[in-house]
Amino acid sequence: MNGLPDLSRRERQIMSVIHRLGRATAAEVLGELQDPPSYSAVRAMLRILEEKGQLRHEQDGPRYVYFTTVPVDRAGRSALRDVVATFFAGSAEEAVATLIDMNERKLTGEELDRLAQLIDRAREEGR
Amino acid sequence: MNGLPDLSRRERQIMSVIHRLGRATAAEVLGELQDPPSYSAVRAMLRILEEKGQLRHEQDGPRYVYFTTVPVDRAGRSALRDVVATFFAGSAEEAVATLIDMNERKLTGEELDRLAQLIDRAREEGR
DNA sequence: GGGTGTCTGCTAAAAAATTAGCACTATGCT
DNA sequence: AGCATAGTGCTAATTTTTTAGCAGACACCC
CATH class of the missing domain: 1.20.5 (Single alpha-helices involved in coiled-coils or other helix-helix interfaces)
Incomplete structure (x- = not known):
């Protein structure tokens, strides 16, 4: 019933940021988070999300730039489907x-x- | 930016079920879950969600019937707002x-x- | 009356998520 | 060259989630 894979709390926060931004480095993600954890924590999450197949990264000079594997429009549909099912019968x-x-x-x-x-x-x- | 309170994975699953059903007992929630945990686990979640102010319960004979504190239409708006912000710029x-x-x-x-x-x-x- | 099934209350254990910290590398700057 | 800055890799510790299990109450049925 649920199209999105089960992600944990922070994982979802971070996915949300990257979907909004399109692509982002660890520092950028950190900057977008409301109750910012440590830089390290964010990097760990990014690594895990990559392991889970949610993200991929490219090297941009010295740093990693992350982006989602599922394109934003497809993820958006999925999210809408869930919301409609859950809250709008x-x-x-x-x-x-x-x-x-x-x-x-x-x-x-x-x-x-x-x-x-x-x-x-x-x-x-x-x- | 995020209207919904930060809930954990199972917590969200359970909230979703109760929003769909309107009201539900522990057993009913359990029945709706895809990868059903133990009955005990569900009850614990319900108790925690109540502590967090997400749910309330009424006694119906011998059992508890849970319902959300935030009405489904308000929660739905909130969810839509988030989806629009995240996936639709x-x-x-x-x-x-x-x-x-x-x-x-x-x-x-x-x-x-x-x-x-x-x-x-x-x-x-x-x- | 005694057994059975279904509920709650509670506590403890196991698993997963989240965070922190250190070592090392490359880059840019003076 | 030497130093500061901004990255990554990795590992370990902490905290939160998530689960399981047992004991007691209550209703129901034979």
């Missing part, structure tokens, strides 16, 4: 409605136009 | 588009109609 409609409601003031006219178009297209697909 | 539009895309075949005409209406209304609000 599997109803994508409810989730979308909530998202729109939450962001009413933030969504621009253009964005809303594009979404309207998207819905139109979905309606046609479903015939 | 903060763009609600992208998240909505992805949700619709993921569910094109699943969303009924009626659901799409309601969403279209919702978007119309949001457009009017934003003026």
Whole structure:
């Protein structure tokens, strides 16, 4: 039922940071963490996440730059699927409605136009 | 940045189950878990989650029925906010588009109609 | 009445996560 | 050359999670 592999607390925090940033060094990850642990701790986590196949790294000069193995859009879908299943009784409609409601003031006219178009297209697909 | 309190792995699994079910006994939670630990383990988790203020319980005859302190819709919003921030660079539009895309075949005409209406209304609000 | 099943309370053990620290290398700078 | 800085590799210790197990209460059924 759960698409994401079971990660521990810090592991998830760190994955979240790297998904946000795209790529990141240990120092950068550290900088993003709210209750920063030691540099060492972060490096250890990165190493473990790499062992678990969640991350990979490239050498950039003297340092490692980490990036996720699963591309962000795929991970995003997976995360949405979980949220919908857990909190919205599997109803994508409810989730979308909530998202729109939450962001009413933030969504621009253009964005809303594009979404309207998207819905139109979905309606046609479903015939 | 993260709305949900930091829970451990099993703790999150269990919270997820209870959010799905609404209310649940230890046995019911156990039944929902994919790689079921012992009954005892589940009970311990429930107790800890209650200590942490995530759950509360009522007595139902001889047994405890647990439910979350944060209502599911509020927790759902929080979860969506996190997902949008982490995987969609903060763009609600992208998240909505992805949700619709993921569910094109699943969303009924009626659901799409309601969403279209919702978007119309949001457009009017934003003026 | 006695046995059986299902619950809680509690405590202790095992496993996993998380952190810290030291040694070593490369790089850049003066 | 010599020094400071910023990295990695590795190992060990600490802390938190996670699990198991036993004892007692309560209900139910034969």
